[in-house]
Amino acid sequence: MLRIQHVSKTYPNGTQALKDVSFDVADGEFMVVIGLSGSGKSTLLRCINRLIDPSEGKIYWNDTDVTSANAAELRNIRRNIGMVFQQFNLVKRSSVLTNVLSGRLGYANPWLSLLGIWPQEEKDRALKALARVGIAEKAFSRADALSGGQQQRVGIARALMQEPKIILADEPVASLDPVLSHSILQYLEVLNKEGITVICSLHFLDLVHRYATRVVALKDGMKVFEGSAKEIDRAKFKEIYGEEAQEVRAASF
Amino acid sequence: MENRLSTGKIIRNTLLAALIILALGISWNVTGVDFPRLIRDLPKGRNIVLAFLTPDLTTRETTTTTVSLAFPIPCGSAPEGEVLTSGPRLVPSVTCAEPKTKFTLEGFDLAPNSEIVIRWKLPDERIMTAIRVQSDEKGYFTANMEARPIAATANNISSRLEVDALTPVGGLKPSEAVQDVLAAMFVTIFMALLSTTLATIVAAPLSFLAASNITKRGPLGTLVYYFTRSIFNLLRSYDPLVMATVFGFWLSFGAFPGFLALSVVTVASLGKLFSEAVEGIDPGPLEALQATGANRLQMVIYGVVPQIVPDFISFIIYHWDINVRISTIIGFVGGGGIGYYLSERINGFEYSKAGTAIWAIVLVVMAMDFLSAEVRKRLS
Known part of the structure; x- marks a missing residue:
């Protein structure tokens, strides 16, 4: 259970990205966060693993207070929370295998890992993770030699290395051709069915309907909706995204 | 009102123009510009240039x-x-x-x-x-x-x-001059290589301290950042020639003080280039590594280093190339190597031997230039 309680975030330049946001995420949910660009989705996801420190409010994961964890505790919390990014965030010049192995840094012997030495069992784990996302044969390619869809699958394999309880996915399909969206989200769905909680920000309404078990909508940093995906019809969608918004269907591509 | 304003402008611009002309006139005078002398002294120049053009190559x-x-x-x-x-x-x-x-x-x-x-x-x-x-x-x-x-x-x-x-x-x-020039060139190239290497060893770790995205966090980090930056800037403001003269008086002249002077200047220059390369990296992978629970050192090794290696290598090779040139000049103030050989031959009126040295410098600089450009092309 992840509990987000009265979280606000004000950036040093005065931008208020989140205003008093509260909701709970039960274990095993596929929670989708929707909202316009700049509505605070990315900030919210990054507050959960404290890539960004919230200005106010508390976040609890089970009984652990994430918001007050010290550096060492925070690293332990983080290695249980995988993260997938819109821009994949791979080290482009490193091999796919090294990128995937880096997901294991929170567990690895700090000194051996600095020398680039990994035990065979970790390499096997990485190859298995790549096989799960269907690109085992790319293990020794350079990351930037892969297509966007393949790079995002490497991103998922990297998150898998953490044996995560939660996966945060920050617009994981926004940089991909719409036809690839389902392929990426299906991998997340499979992981979700295996018991990993997924918190994912998305733009396309039909993807929301297809994958979300529950939806939170943000507008100008405030939570404006929380409920099941079915409750979001066109009228609700316009309310969240504004009158000028046109719904785009990923399936129509 | 507008008229008076534009009159003021005209007066100001006229004064400015007069000042610029005055400054240029002073410059002309202190430089002792005498273009006709270029023609008058042509025979003197011709002999020297001819000697330079007929280097002492074979016996x-x-x-x-x-x-x-x-x-x-x-x-x-x-x-x-x-x-x-x-x-x-x-x-x-x-x-x-x-x-x-x-x-x-x-x-x-x-x-x-x-x-x-x-x-x-x-x-x-x-x-x-x-x-x-x-x-x-x-x-x-x-x-x-x-x-x-x-x-x-x-x-x-x-x-x-x-x-x-x-x-x-x-x-x-090959004549004696060729053999001497080769030996001196050898010294110059390897002096430049060694000073570039030493400078890299010093500058690479320091550059992380002078990179805002790595160091500039918290009051201590900010202090370290500005301190390292100002050291680089201070060292950069000293010309290699001045530095070589100082080290030359300190350690008596030769290749060693020249090497030290080059190293110091290169540390400053490489340090600044390196830190800018570190500042220019894609922060995305660092964020991803941080999210996995990696510590700061792991983030640097897995996230920063792979991104900067090509830039670093290209800067190092570029500076080796630059240092070969600078060490030639440094040789003139006693820094050893080909520059010293050249200045000695010129002082001894042995212009053909000086010509050999000049040709060697031209060839080596061209070769280094070409090689470093090729390597940098491959890296990008």
């Missing part, structure tokens, strides 16, 4: 055959030499002479087509070269001589006329 192996003849100055001060009638021999028009008397010297049956070196061997065994001529195909030469007062008989021993015939044998071989 031939020669065998030397020597014949000699006692030649008393003045007559009667010592026994006259016996003039032979066959075989390699010297035949002077007189067998003795008063000081300053002119005479001719002929040689017969010497090595044909050879360089003939005629010299005085003085009573005290010192050698004084008089003239160089060329023998014909029969091994004959003739030369106009003067009985030099310095070659006067001393202690009843007369001076001797000595003639070396230098016959080329075998092919061309």
